[in-house]
Amino acid sequence: MISNLTLVLAVVQEVPEGRMFGLDMRTLIQIGANFINVGLLAFILAWLLYKPVRNFMRKRADDIKSQLDYARDEMAKVNELKLQYEQKLNDIERERNEILDEARKQATDTGRQLVAEAKQEAEAVKERASVSIQMERERAQAEIKLAIIEVSAAMTEKFVTLAINKETHDKLFKETMAELEEMAWRN
Numbered sequence: 001m002i003s004n005l006t007l008v009l010a011v012v013q014e015v016p017e018g019r020m021f022g023l024d025m026r027t028l029i030q031i032g033a034n035f036i037n038v039g040l041l042a043f044i045l046a047w048l049l050y051k052p053v054r055n056f057m058r059k060r061a062d063d064i065k066s067q068l069d070y071a072r073d074e075m076a077k078v079n080e081l082k083l084q085y086e087q088k089l090n091d092i093e094r095e096r097n098e099i100l101d102e103a104r105k106q107a108t109d110t111g112r113q114l115v116a117e118a119k120q121e122a123e124a125v126k127e128r129a130s131v132s133i134q135m136e137r138e139r140a141q142a143e144i145k146l147a148i149i150e151v152s153a154a155m156t157e158k159f160v161t162l163a164i165n166k167e168t169h170d171k172l173f174k175e176t177m178a179e180l181e182e183m184a185w186r187n
Contacts, residue, residue, distance in 0.1 A: 147183050151176055 155176045 144183065148180060151180055151183075 155172060158172055
């Protein structure tokens with residue numbers, strides 16, 4: 001700090017009076033030489049460094065551009081995959097609905113078929129019961145006929161054995177008819 005102060009004092013003492021600094025030929029030559037040195041240094045540095053720095057910056061810009069292009073391409077692929085995924089989800093949902101609709105339809109058809117089979121079976125049971133009732137009725141009628149024949153035979157036997165007169169005959173006929181009617185009502 002002290003050396004700078006002494007330098008400033010020495011420069012101030014050399015400046016002629018009335019001027020701020022001494023602008024003489026030596027100072028002008030030094031200023032000119034400094035401008036030439038700065039210009040030459042700028043030209044050399046530009047010639048040595050400008051192309052490599054420009055190439056480095058261009059390469060970096062190209063790398064960044066390629067990374068952005070890659071990211072854009074990857075984003076497009078991701079969006080395409082996303083659309084495909086959503087389409088597959090929609091297809092799966094549609095297929096699920098179709099399968100459920102088909103299952104409902106099959107269940108309805110199966111239910112109708114089971115009801116129809118049950119009705120057919122009920123009709124068959126009803127028909128068998130009707131046939132069984134008819135056979136039972138025919139058997140009962142056959143038994144009644146046999147009973148009538150037996151009663152008639154018994155009546156004839158009584159009639160013949162008693163050698164009855166008309167009054168006795170009428171009385172026996174009425175009794176036999178009453179028995180027949182009572183047998184008919186029982187069956």
